[in-house]
Amino acid sequence: NAGVTQTPKFRVLKTGQSMTLLCAQDMNHEYMYWYRQDPGMGLRLIHYSVGEGTTAKGEVPDGYNVSRLKKQNFLLGLESAAPSQTSVYFCASSYRGDRDTQYFGPGTRLTVL
Amino acid sequence: RKEVEQDPGPFNVPEGATVAFNCTYSNSASQSFFWYRQDCRKEPKLLMSVYSSGNEDGRFTAQLNRASQYISLLIRDSKLSDSATYLCVVNPFQGNTPLVFGKGTRLSVIA
Numbered sequence: 001n002a003g004v005t006q007t008p009k010f011r012v013l014k015t016g017q018s019m020t021l022l023c024a025q026d027m028n029h030e031y032m033y034w035y036r037q038d039p040g041m042g043l044r045l046i047h048y049s050v051g052e053g054t055t056a057k058g059e060v061p062d063g064y065n066v067s068r069l070k071k072q073n074f075l076l077g078l079e080s081a082a083p084s085q086t087s088v089y090f091c092a093s094s095y096r097g098d099r100d101t102q103y104f105g106p107g108t109r110l111t112v113l
Numbered sequence: 114r115k116e117v118e119q120d121p122g123p124f125n126v127p128e129g130a131t132v133a134f135n136c137t138y139s140n141s142a143s144q145s146f147f148w149y150r151q152d153c154r155k156e157p158k159l160l161m162s163v164y165s166s167g168n169e170d171g172r173f174t175a176q177l178n179r180a181s182q183y184i185s186l187l188i189r190d191s192k193l194s195d196s197a198t199y200l201c202v203v204n205p206f207q208g209n210t211p212l213v214f215g216k217g218t219r220l221s222v223i224a
Contacts, residue, residue: 042216090156100145100204104156
């Protein structure tokens with residue numbers, strides 16, 4: 001099993017550009033999450049999903065959109081990137097019966113110039 | 114008061130030392146608690162759960178004090194490989210509300 005994978009690993013964008021980050025998990029987990037991590041700020045939840053076709057806002061959802069069309073995939077979109085969105089983005093998933101154990105992907109390092 | 118608070122450190126300790134981290138949480142209804150470990154430039158991974166009776170896993174001991182709303186992690190006989198950031202994590206137990214992560218405490222074990 002690959003676990004949780006994220007694509008791409010690195011990306012540099014210009015202000016105003018758009019992009020989509022892809023998260024995939026092969027563990028049949030119901031719950032999926034997107035976090036951003038900035039120095040001194042810790043992990044902050046952007047959006048999450050408790051099942052296919054459902055999404056919910058986390059702590060810092062502004063400027064991001066998500067979709068969960070398939071159970072194994074959770075997409076994070078930036079419609080118009082801003083320098084404040086420079087960060088490391090982590091995706092995670094968990095099983096409904098044990099949602100306390102989150103499995104994280106390796107992260108995407110995004111720089112917005 | 115923030116939901117989960119930790120001393121950011123860094124804690125710089127020599128090999129073989131014992132080091133302890135504390136974490137406080139604000140939601141008294143929280144039912145489950147964890148420590149996650151994050152190596153530099155890597156993803157977080159579950160280290161251990163924290164039970165009311167306290168629990169031990171090798172050199173690591175986790176304890177919970179519900180009355181004072183704090184959680185602790187004790188590492189005995191520190192190894193160089195213990196150098197990492199330790200995240201205190203709380204499940205607020207409000208419907209499907211996800212886990213709440215602390216900002217982490219950085220540990221450097223020095224030879």
